[in-house]
């Protein structure tokens with residue numbers, strides 16, 4: 001009898017071990033988030049919504065839902081609670097009168113800053129123990145993994161170099177192998193951005209090409 005999908009061994013044992021290692025980090029992230037949000041009397045989703053607004057500025061409700069990979073109804077309910085707690089406020093979208101945008105209040109901005117640090121606090125000591133080259137390789141490898149997950153629609157979109165239309169993989173020099181067309185500067189693996197305000201999403205054809213061409217240099 002064929003076992004259910006969740007009990008099947010991955011075809012490549014190495015891939016299975018990578019998945020398990022990432023799942024361990026995911027468990028830590030969830031536990032840290034749960035602990036931090038309970039302290040602030042928030043749900044983890046409400047805390048994540050605050051962090052998203054802190055990183056991205058004011059957004060439409062649908063944009064927050066997409067970013068956090070939840071339904072419109074789920075995020076609307078979470079935002080209503082945040083509004084009651086005076087952590088966010090709604091205002092009319094100047095570009096479309098029927099649409100509503102959400103922004104952080106001053107109090108919300110303070111809580112979001114703390115929430116953004118919860119995972120960093122837990123992981124920083126371990127990350128700091130890595131060699132410089134190991135850190136750069138890890139960053140570039142993780143970004144490539146996220147890019148493929150984004151391309152396949154499995155994860156929300158981040159403002160990373162590798163998904164930016166200005167990014168040219170291996171368009172730099174031997175020390176800094178990649179290139180940013182906007183900054184007109186070569187960038188190394190360790191300088192790849194995970195949340196760049198100048199990010200401009202590349203068309204899907206370019207994303208596919210980057211996912212194939214991008215190699216971690218270290």
Ligand code: SF4
Nearest residue numbers: 161164167180196198
């Ligand atoms: S604009 Fe920002 S995200 Fe885009 S390639 Fe340049 S540094 Fe990276």
